[in-house]
Amino acid sequence: MNTMTLNRKLWLAVLLVWLGLLGVGLWSAIETxxxxxxxxxxxxxxxxDAAQGVVKSYYALSQSGKMSEADAQREALARLAAMRYSGDGGYVFVSDSRPVVLMHPTQSDLVGKNMGDFKDPDGKLVFASILDATKATGHGFAQYQGRLLHSQERAPKITYATRFEPWDWTIATGVFIKDIDAAYYAMLLIHLGVVFAIGIVITLAMLQIIRSVRKSLGGxxxxxxxxxxxxxxxxxxHAVVLRTDDSASMMAAMHRMQTRLARTIGEIRQSSESIASATQQIASGNGDLSQRTEQQAASLQETAASMEELTATVKQNADNARQASGLANNASEIATKGNEVVHRVIGTMGEINDSSQKIADIIGVIEGIAFQTNILALNAAVEAARAGEEGRGFAVVAGEVRNLAQRSAGAAKEIKALIGDSVERVNNGTALVSQAGTTMAEILQAVRRVTDIMGEIAAASEEQASGITQVGRAVTQMDEVTQQNAALVEQAAAAAASLQDQAARLRDSIAAFRVSESGQVTAKPAAVATPRPAVKPAASAGAKQASAGAPARASRAEAARKPAPAAGHSGPKGASAPAAAAPPASTSAPAATPSIRREPVTASDDDWTTF
Incomplete structure (x- = not known):
């Protein structure tokens, strides 16, 4: 059965139905x-039994003495000979155990003859079989071939015989069963006709069922x-063989399932390989980005330290500018006093001779201060122009101020040497004093201008200090953001590593499926740009010279180089969650599966985010 095809099994079922119907029809006819x-x-x-009852009644008469036994036997035989049934075709005959025929109503020539050797056409001993039927219970049935009435034709006949032992009689009567056989064959034909009709209907239905089953299965x-x-x-x-125009059978459905599974497995295999390659490149890009972010954080910390030093320098320049402004104010006051003295000298020229030494000293001081103030004003103007770039000019100004002081001292000595000539030149001195008054007025005006300029320089220095402070804050904020970016990059690297592990597991799971060699699809590698080399930031000149901010820079750089928190942990305060990576574009077409028709497979490039 296991080696039989579906068609043979279905036709075997039809054959069994026919055999069952024939068996039922035959059994029904036989039962009928x-x-x-x-x-x-x-x-x-x-x-x-009725015939035996007649014999028993005469036997009773003989036993009662009303009739002799011979008369009783004769009367009983006469009564039995007269018994007819079935249209006079049925009769009763009597024989004894020898067997000798004692009475036969239709064949009187047999009376008195021993029929022990009488056989039917089949060779069966007729009277012997009748006697044998009565031996067990005293009555029974015997069947043999008998001759039809008024004919030489033989037909099956069944005889019922009963023994009457007191007279050693065997009373028998029989009938032909030809009509039963005719009815049996007629009934058998009817049953066979019904069976054939039902069988044809069932066969047609089974044919339809077989056709439907074969169409539904497809194989x-x-x-x-x-x-x-x-x-x-x-x-x-596995190759699937389908019939022409077969699209709805189970085999066709399984073929479609196999095709779609192979296509899906091919797509998943391509995607897993692309994901594995892309995640490896993402992890490499994240590592490079993390390194560059740490370098940027260190550079920003150095920049912040340099900005702090620059802020200190600008503040120092502002203090120097304020001090210079104070000196200019003092010079202005001195110039004002000198102007007043000149006016008093004009009114008191007569007293010059008495106080020439004092006048010489005052004039020396006034000339020295005026000269130094003039030079200082010029240098201050130059340094004010350079203050925005270097911030080192005020040291030079201090040196120049010291040189001017020395020169002023020498000039004072020369003035003392000329005091002796002042007496002779008193008259000329009066004119000179007048000119000196005019000069002092001009000096006063110049000193006031210098004072205004120094005030503007001090205000500009304060504004620069404020701006540099704001720049320092911005650099500090950039440093914090860079630290947060470094933490996010570490998280992205951990996520990429986890994705790479999942892609490897997916690839191992897909490896359990086998597709045809011709159906494999070769996917192009994901297009990922080569990461740019990290650029080391150049240290500023101020950072190179700074010494006080070095410990702070070292501590911040060390903090920047510390590993960022692992993926899954919260980053620094204020750090935003890493943006979800965009899924890769649809990869190559799925792998073709074993089928009757195979379509060519193409592959498309994948686009990935470039780090």
């Missing part, structure tokens, strides 16, 4: 014949089971 035969036997038994169940077992084991290379 047996029923008719039993009814006929029951009627014969009734007739035989042998063993093939479907083998295909399903192969798919369950991951083998998608």
């Amino acid at each position: 014949r047996n029923t008719m035969l039993d009814d006929r036997k029951a009627a014969l038994a009734g007739l035989g 042998e169940p063993e093939q479907a089971a083998e295909l399903a077992a192969g798919i369950a084991e991951g083998d998608l290379t």
Whole structure:
């Protein structure tokens, strides 16, 4: 049975149905014949018992003395000979145990003859079989071939015989069962006709069912089971043979399932390989980005330290500018006093001779201060122009101020040497004093201008200090953001590593499926740009010269080089969650599966974010 095809199994079912119907029809006809035969036997038994009742009645008369035994036997035989049934075709005959015929109503020539050797056409001893039927219970049935009435034709006949032992009689009566056989064959034909009619209907229905089953299955169940077992084991290379225009059968559905599974497995395999390659490149890019971010954080910390030093320098320049402004104010006051003295000298020229030494000293001081103030004003103007770039000019100004002080001292000595000539030149001194008054007024005006300029320089220095402070804050904020970016990059690297591990697991799971060699798809590698080399920031000149901010820079750089928190942990305060990476674009077409028709497979490039 296991080696039979579905068609043979279905036709075997049809054959079994036919055999069953034939068996039922034959059994029904046989049961009908047996029923008719039993009814006929029951009627014969009734007739035989009635005949024996007649004999018993005469036996009773003989036993009572009313009749002699011979008369009783004669009368009984006469009564039995007169018994007819079934249209005079049925009769009763009597024989003894020898067997000698004692009475036969239709064949009187047999009376008195020993019929022990009498046989039917089949060679059966007729009277011997009748006697044998009565030996066990005293009555029974015997069947043999008998001659029809008024004819030489032989036909099956059944005889009921009963023994009457007191007279050693065997009372028998029989009937032909030709009509039962005719009825049996007629019933058999009817049953066979019904069976054939039902069988034809069932056969047509089975043909339709077979056609529907074959159409629904589309092939042998063993093939479907083998295909399903192969798919369950991951083998998608099994070829499926389909009939023409077969699109709705189970085999066609399994073929579509196999095709779609192979296509899906191919897509998943391509995607897993692309994901594995891309995640490896993402991890490499994240590592490079993390390194550059740490370098940027260190550079920003150095920049912040340099900005702090620059802020200190600008503040120092502002203090120097304020001090210079104070000196200019003092010079202005001195110039004002000198102007007043000149006016008093003009009114008191007569007293010059008495106080020439004092006048010489005052004039020396005034000239020295005026000269130094003039030079200082010029240098301050120059340094004010350079203050925005270097901030080192005020040291030079201090040196120049010291040189001017020395020169002023020498000039004072020379003035003292000329004091002796002042007496002789008193008259000329008066004119000179007048000119000196005019000069002092000009000096006063110049000193005031210098004072205004120094005030503007001090205000500009304060504004620069404020701006540099704001720049320092911005650099500090950039440093914090860079630290947060470094933490996010570490998280992205951890996520990429986890994704790479998941892609490897997916690739291992997909490896359990087998597709045809011609159906494999070669995917192009994901297009990822080569990361740019990290650029080391150049240290500023101020950072190179700074010494006080070095410890702070070292501590911040060390903090920047510390590993960022692992993925899954919260980053620094204020750090935003890493943006979800965009999924890769649709990869190459799926791998072709074993089928009747295979379509060419193409692959498309994947686009990935470039780090």
